Structure formats: structure tokens, C-alpha cells
Amino acid sequence: MYLRKQLFFAVLIATQLACVAKQRNVVLITLDTTRADHIGCYGYQYDTSPRIDQLAEEGVRFDFAIAQSSETPISCASQLTGTYPYRHKLRAMHGFSMTSLDDSVPTLAEVFSSHEYVTAAFISAFPASSRYGLERGFAIFDESFLRQHPPSIHEDGTVATGRSQRSADETTSAVLEWLQADPGAPFFLWVHLFDPHDTHLLPPARYLEKRMEGRQVEDQHDYLRAVYDAEISYADMHVGIIIDELDRLGLRESTVLAVTSDHGEGLGDHNWWKHSLLYQEQIRVPLILQGPGIPAGQVITPVVEHVDLMPTLLQLAKIDHSTPVGVQGQSLTGLLSGDVTLDRRTTAYSEVHSFFTLSESPGKRDIGVIYSIIQDRWKLLHFPRRPEYDKLFDLHKDPGELHNLLDQNREIAERLLGELVRREAIDIQLPDPEEVTEEDLELLRSLGYVE
Template identity: 35%
Template structure:
């Protein structure tokens, strides 16, 4: 079967012409003999087309595997310094790739940060904006559309309802698998897909694809709360009780401020260290299946190799500023600092300390395969920087969730807005208003952030110019009653 992009190739244009412009469609003006001749021509074209895979002319291009993990803090992975063995497979990938130690998420919620990954635009530059689930992506070219247009076979497998096709991230994917068959342990009306099922679906597609190079996006939901690792991973780590650790109240709300969010409650457990341990076990479980996916891809190498990009959509607060087991509220490093690992043929391995961002993923991938990077992207291609061909330009990068925005640069970040003040004032409609609070922090991965006295004037000007942009959000289709129930279960809808 032809993909939409197939009509760009000569054979497909011929086939399209034969179907639409020939007398074949004019039954009254064609004899049976002529009809048989056209039928023969069509058969020949279809056979020739099947041989070509309906793609652009043959050429050697690397495959691309993009892995995103939901709610994964960089500092919970071994390669980022964690002391538990949560990530042997991801660490193996890191050992063969480039590890970015200071990678920042586009947003601290799922749909916005994935939109930044797929379009190279910040929160205020794409139509999903700061809403999680209420808006959809429109009018901006996605990286999947470019790969598909250039002859790649494209597929996506996602595990979070916030990534369902109604938000528009399915654009450019020939296959967009958003089946969520699994009900959470404690709430039968909340659906997701766990790593084993996601991996099996992706591998089934991989083993039945055609000969075109592929662009495959696989999203793993598992570290997202509630933290319910399967039995074979539960108990893998022992909780490390902290000195003076106090039990937390279980909240009615989903915020996680000073307590355990309602959607996270596990069997009445109130000790934060137990939740942290379960979170680590969820990461270990996802890591196991990520390892399976990567090894299956590597077991079937193509002549041009495979580019693997690994990142997370955002992190998770584990007590920072009294926020527990939640995200989507602040833009500080607990929620903004994500892993970013790139393994690509010819790219030197190593570790990098430059501040990079989700918006860099799309230009990096396009540049690595030799495609033109659209001029209106907000990120930069990291390949030339890794190879030493060019330096990283001076810039600020933004983690932005509406009320709360942080601009990250070398050595620290400037935070504008205050979600806690917004909550305390009773403001809950998530308007993109910035509370009049500016604060600058020194920060390095693995360290607490510290307030510093001065905010650079040019940084202030750049940040103001960013957050004053109109947000061109496009309303998504109204969610069904069932979908609203699922969103509420995941902590996204009040």
C-alpha cells in the first residue's frame, strides 16, 4: 500500500495518473480489451511499486529510534550518578553514545514537552502551549512528517493517554499506536500501557516493516505514578529511610504539595522513602524493556546503522520545595532536568556539559541524516558541536508550564512565576500569567540549587521577550466522558 508520501515518487505519480486521469474511470468510453490493457499496466505498476517500497529512489540512510520515557529524572539513572542499579540497559547505550549532562525539558508535562521534541518549538511557540490534553498541535511541521516525506517508514507506540492521537502528535506517522489496554492497579478506570506491551507492539511492527529506513518513536509510561512495578521488579531495592523522615499525609488533591497526591496512594503507605523506592523499581522495569528494544534493533543492523536518541519528557518532584511525587507544577531542575543520550554512526562517544534542550532533538536528527533543517526551528543541531565543528552559541533555553517558567543557561537558571503563589491565591485556571517573582539560581546536576543575588540584565530582556509571546493554542476535540475519567485518574483533570 502506498503511503501519502509515496505520491512524490515517479512510479507513484504514474500510478496516480493512471487511476485518476485515464479513461479507465469512464466506463462508457472504453472497450473490454482496453480495460484489460489498463488493468495489465496497473498490475505492472503495482508490482514495480511493491519492489520499490513506494518510496523515493533507493539510497542509504540510517534508521532512527527515538525513545522517550515519561516522568524520568536524569539523576535516577546510573549514567547520571544514581547509586541503585536502575538502568543497566540505558547505561550501556550511554557508554556507546553522547551523554548530555545538562538537558532541559520543554515543559514539565507530557504533551507540551513531546510537542517541543517533535517540532523544535518552545511551549509558547506551538499550539499545544501550556495545556495538557485540552489543545492540539497544528500548523507546524513535525520531525516525523519530514522523515516520512523523505521516504522513511514511520511508526509511533505511546503509553500515556496525554499522547493519544487527538492532540495531533500522530502527524507524519504511518502507524500511530495509542492503544492503552492496561488498567492501573488501584483504579480500574485509569488506562495506560506498560513497557512489556509497548515493546512487544513496537517489535511486531519492526519485524514486519518494509525495506525503507525507519523513524520509530517508542514512549514508555512506567515511571509515571502510581508507582506500581510488576511483581518481578517490586522489592528489587530496599527503601533507604532518611534521618528524621516523617510520614506524609495522603492528600485529596493531585498537587503533591506537602503530601502524597491522591492518584499516587499505594496501600495507605505514607513513608516517602517507600514511594521513592517504588519509583526506582518502575525505572528498572522500563529499563529492562528498553534494553530488549535496543538489542532487537541492533540485532538487525542496516548498512547505514541506527541513530538512537533517548530522553524523558520531564522529571518528578521527590520532596523539592515540599512537592512530592508530582510534576506539571514547577520548572525547577527536579521536574526540568532530563536525560539526553544520542548514539549515532560516526558520532564520537563522550559526555557533554553544555546546556541543551528538547528543541535540539529535531534539528540534531535531521542534520545527522543529512536533511535540511527548517529555518524556523528554535533548537540547534548538536552533531557539529559534538564533533567540534562549531561552538554552542550563547543562549537561554526554556522549561515552561504556563504559570512557571525557568530559563536555563550555563551554570544556573532564572525562574519567573510561582505556581505555589498561584495555588495559594486560589488561581487554578492555569492562565499564562507570571506572578511578579524573579529569582536566579546557581545549579549543577547532582547538586541542590542555590539562590544568587543578581539577574543578568540581558537575560531578563530575553526572558521577557520570550514569555510575552502570544500563545497560539488550538483547542482539541472535546474529550469524551471516558477520556475525562482517564485524565482525572492520571492527575491531569480537576
């Protein structure tokens, strides 16, 4: 009896070790404020992203990936939970009561931790910080720049770290130190790079000079677009540095890589420079997967969403039957294998609850509550507090969203509005305003979110 029991435990331990051995590392890299159409492999005319482009050649590029919000904490929460904002309850960056991830919603890091993964996150700005509950499940959550005062400066005078953000070289240095310390396998690593968000994180001069070559810079907007591209190039270089280190350490062959962004940027489109609206330039994001079990050089054209990342990464990591109940995303592994029989949705949802000034009413501060629903070729933008601003676009004929077809297609608009109602996504009555601490206000003000 004793020998039989010992044999049972020996087999159990061997089985567990075999399961761990077959599981793969997962690295999720989230670039902040990076439009898909400013990435080379998405057709951009300038060479902003050679390392990301190379990764796309070695893996799969999703051509029509939609973020669940155009604000960082809300979007990152959907990436890390596989749920829409109306499920995970982190729906605003500030000014409302819904500014933290719901404790009842499992996170990707928590699931990996429960399967004996080492978990670590290295973030680069306050909007992706533990202030919003995004640290849950991570054994290491490096946001050390929040304690950095006064700011540290690069030799060329540009900001390296401050109380609200740090540059890609600072974050990447911390990532490499962690990898070189041999975190153990398997591991889940989330890296957040903030540089494209604003011009405070200027890259070294050579990146900006390169972006100026061969392009006309006639005004301040042209210059800022060039700066934006230079910041993408700088972040891209650090994506490459992380990939090269995985190679050097012999980890690449057993690691699934995912590169995306939290949202895009207006850059003057639709008379809007920043984000917090839901036009395509703000919610269509790059999404690239590469690693074991992922075919090379493939482009997936059907619509996918950030909520699909959680079930996809768990499946690619070879963690069987691990997707929590309540996850709303769908695994993309069927698309990777070319299974056209899969019953996939053709709908994508996004939302934003923010403060902004409508261009039609300059100087007036409005509470911006906007919902977007894309279904096949149609996209509805719904402003529940200002329905006169509702818009309907045919994305096949009008990908730039220049022609509002709402009046000619009321039935289609009503159908899409019905989808929002069915999801119980629309919150006409806003939650009670939340008291924002002076410290949070200072950090948000330094990033341009509040005046």
C-alpha cells in the same frame, strides 16, 4: 533522444536509491517522568538503568539537557518539532485553548515521511496521544490502549493496560511485532514508555524487591521513591529489549538511537512530589545518542535542549538540507565532532501552564503559569500572575536551587526577564478556557491531573 531520456531516468532512479540506501533508521525512545539524576550514568547511587548506562558508554551522553516543559504533551511537541511551546502552540494539557499542536508547524515524522521513510509511533499514555496532535506524520500511531475497556491485568495483579495508559511490556510487544514484520528501511520509530509516571503501573515484584535492597525505607515517601526507581528499572529493561531486537534483526549498525525523557519528577524536592513546576529535578532530563557517526563514551557538558533533537536526528539520518524553516533548535552534530568554534547558545527555555496549589496557600487552586530561562550560570523562574514568587538561582554554586538570590541580583533578573520578553514567550493574558470533554476529564483524572 529516446535512449538519452531512458538513461536520464535510470540515473535518476539509481541516485534516489543510493540516497535511500545511505539514509539511516532513527529510533527515538521517550521515557515519561524520568529524572536525569535517577539514571546511573548521571551519577545516581542505585543501579536503576544498566541498559541506558551501556548505551551511554557506546554513544554520547548530554549532561545538561533541558526539557521545554514539565508536562508530557508540551515537552513531546518540542521534541517532535524542534520548536518552543510559544511557537508550536501546544502550551497546556487541559483547561486552556492551546491544547493541540499548531497545524502550520512541521513535525519530525512529516519530514521523514516526505523523504520516503516509514514512520511509526507506539505510545503508552493519553498525554502523548493524538488528542494533542502528536500523531501528525506517523503512518502508524499505536494508541490502541485508549480503546481498552475494562483494563487488562498482569498475572500478579498489576495493571497491563487501561483506558489512559499501558505498561512497558505491552508497548514493547507491539514495537517488536512491528519490527519483526519488516517495516522497510529506512524508518523513523518513536517509542513512549510511561511506567515511571505513577504507581498504578507497578512493575513485577522482583523489580521492587531489588530497589528495596540496601536502602532505608522509613516512611511512605521512601517507599514511593523506591517504587519510582523500580519503574525506571522496568522501563530500562524494555529499552534494552528494543535494542536487542534491533541487533537480532541486523538493524543496529544502520540505526541512530536517541533516549530521553519528557520531564522529571519532584519526589519531595522543593516540597513538591509530582511535576508541573520548573525546578531542575523536573526539567533536567537524560539525553543519550548512539549509532553510526556518533563517537563512543563522550560526555557533552554545554546546555542543550529538546528542540535540538529534530535538526540533530535529521542530520544524523543523512537527510541533507531537510530541517524545515522555523525550527528553533540547533543541531548537536558539531558538539559530537568536538567543533569548539561553533556559535552555540548558552540559554535554555522552559514553560508550564497548569493548575496547581502553591504550598504557601494550601487549599487554594491557582492557575500555574511559570517560565524558566537559564543563561550561563543563572536561572530565573518567573510567575507572571504571582511575581512575588519569582526566583533567581546560581546553578553553579546552588544546583539544588535552595537559595533565592533575586533581591541581591536585580539586574541579572531583569536581563533574564528581558530575554523572555524578547522571545515573546510571556502570555500575561491567558487564553480563553477550553471546554474539556467528559471523556478527556476521565482520562486525565485517572492519571492524577485533575481532581
